[in-house]
Amino acid sequence: SQTIHQWPATLVQPVGSPLSLECTVEGTSNPNLYWYRQAAGRGLQLLFYSVGIGQISSEVPQNLSASRPQDRQFILSSKKLLLSDSGFYLCAWSAYDRVRLPIYFGEGSWLTVV
Amino acid sequence: ELKVEQNPLFLSMQEGKNYTIYCNYSTTSDRLYWYRQDPGKSLESLFVLLSNGAVKQEGRLMASLDTKARLSTLHITAAVHDLSATYFCAVDTDDKIIFGKGTRLHILP
Numbered sequence: 655s656q657t658i659h660q661w662p663a664t665l666v667q668p669v670g671s672p673l674s675l676e677c678t679v680e681g682t683s684n685p686n687l688y689w690y691r692q693a694a695g696r697g698l699q700l701l702f703y704s705v706g707i708g709q710i711s712s713e714v715p716q717n718l719s720a721s722r723p724q725d726r727q728f729i730l731s732s733k734k735l736l737l738s739d740s741g742f743y744l745c746a747w748s749a750y751d752r753v754r755l756p757i758y759f760g761e762g763s764w765l766t767v768v
Numbered sequence: 769e770l771k772v773e774q775n776p777l778f779l780s781m782q783e784g785k786n787y788t789i790y791c792n793y794s795t796t797s798d799r800l801y802w803y804r805q806d807p808g809k810s811l812e813s814l815f816v817l818l819s820n821g822a823v824k825q826e827g828r829l830m831a832s833l834d835t836k837a838r839l840s841t842l843h844i845t846a847a848v849h850d851l852s853a854t855y856f857c858a859v860d861t862d863d864k865i866i867f868g869k870g871t872r873l874h875i876l877p
Contacts, residue, residue, distance in 0.1 A: 688865070697869035698811075698856065713864075744810060748865070756801040756858070757865055759810045 656681035660745045660760030667767055673718075673732040675763050677745030680726065685747040687728040688757060689720055692742040704728060705750070740767045770795045772859050774868035782876050784846050789871045791840040791857035799860035800840045802831050804853045805870070811856065815842075847875045 660677045667673060679685050689701040700713045702720035710720050717736060721729045728745060742764055748757040771794040781787050791800070799818055803811040815824040817833035817840060824831050828851065830843045840857055854870045 690867075698867040700864060700866060703864060711864075756803075756813045756816050756860075758813065762810045 656747070656758070658745060658747055658758060658760040660763055662763060663761065664764040665766070667735050667765065669737055669767055670734045673730070673735050673739070673765070675730040675743055675745070675765075677728045677730075677760055678726055679747045682726070682747070682749065684725060684750045686750060686757075687722060688746040688748075689728065689730045690744045690746060692744065694741070698744070702730070735767045737767050740765055770859065770861055770864070770866050772857060772866050772868040774857055774871050776871060777869060778872045778874075780874045780876060781844075781847055783848055786846065787844050789842040789844075789855055789857075789873075791842070791859075791868055793838050793840075793859045793866075795838075795859075795861055796835075797838075797859050797861045798833075798835045800833050801858045801860065801865070802840070802842055803856045803858065803867075805856065806853050814855075842871075844873075849875050849877055851875055 657680045687704045690698045691701055692698050702710055702712055704710050704722045707722050707725055718732050742762050744762045745760040746757045749755045773792045775790050802815040804814050805811045815831040820835040822833045828845045833840045852873055852875045854872045856867050856870045858865050858867045
């Protein structure tokens with residue numbers, strides 16, 4: 655069966671510091687990968703999605719970036735965090751054709767920028 | 769730009785009552801998903817709707833999809849406290865999946 659791992663689960667970072675959130679998927683090949691952000695009490699905002707290694711689409715211009723160095727690895731980064739980057743970050747995957755499957759989410763990473 | 773609108777955004781209801789959450793979207797799609805999120809947790813998949821007229825039921829929840837009207841509904845029958853959560857619909861189009869803002873459901877005993 656497929657599983658998705660995301661880490662770290664929580665982190666508190668000062669303004670201006672860098673960020674790296676990692677996500678890996680097991681049990682599938684060539685998944686579509688996603689990063690979403692959820693501000694406190696709000697809906698989900700799609701940040702990045704990837705349909706293959708090195709293929710990243712950005713939905714929202716901001717100081718975040720994403721990379722996909724391996725087929726089942728997705729990384730969310732920032733060089734300098736802003737207060738507004740605080741939120742709940744969710745990595746997700748779906749089968750490349752998504753014929754029968756929805757997207758599945760990792761456990762999430764709580765980021766507080768202070 | 770694809771827009772996904774849920775209503776209501778907040779719903780407080782008593783146990784035993786029935787209610788419906790609506791999800792409207794702005795572009796052609798025949799794939800729609802419903803998720804549940806408990807406070808402080810990630811999202812859990814509830815239903816996958818893959819064609820016009822699709823209906824899925826699980827316990828007291830039933831979801832349907834009308835692709836011509838670009839509308840999905842999540843119906844709650846005889847609500848119980850355990851169903852208190854935030855419910856999201858998500859529309860799948862091309863390579864992107866866009867979520868509604870969620871409906872926060874609070875069921876009173």
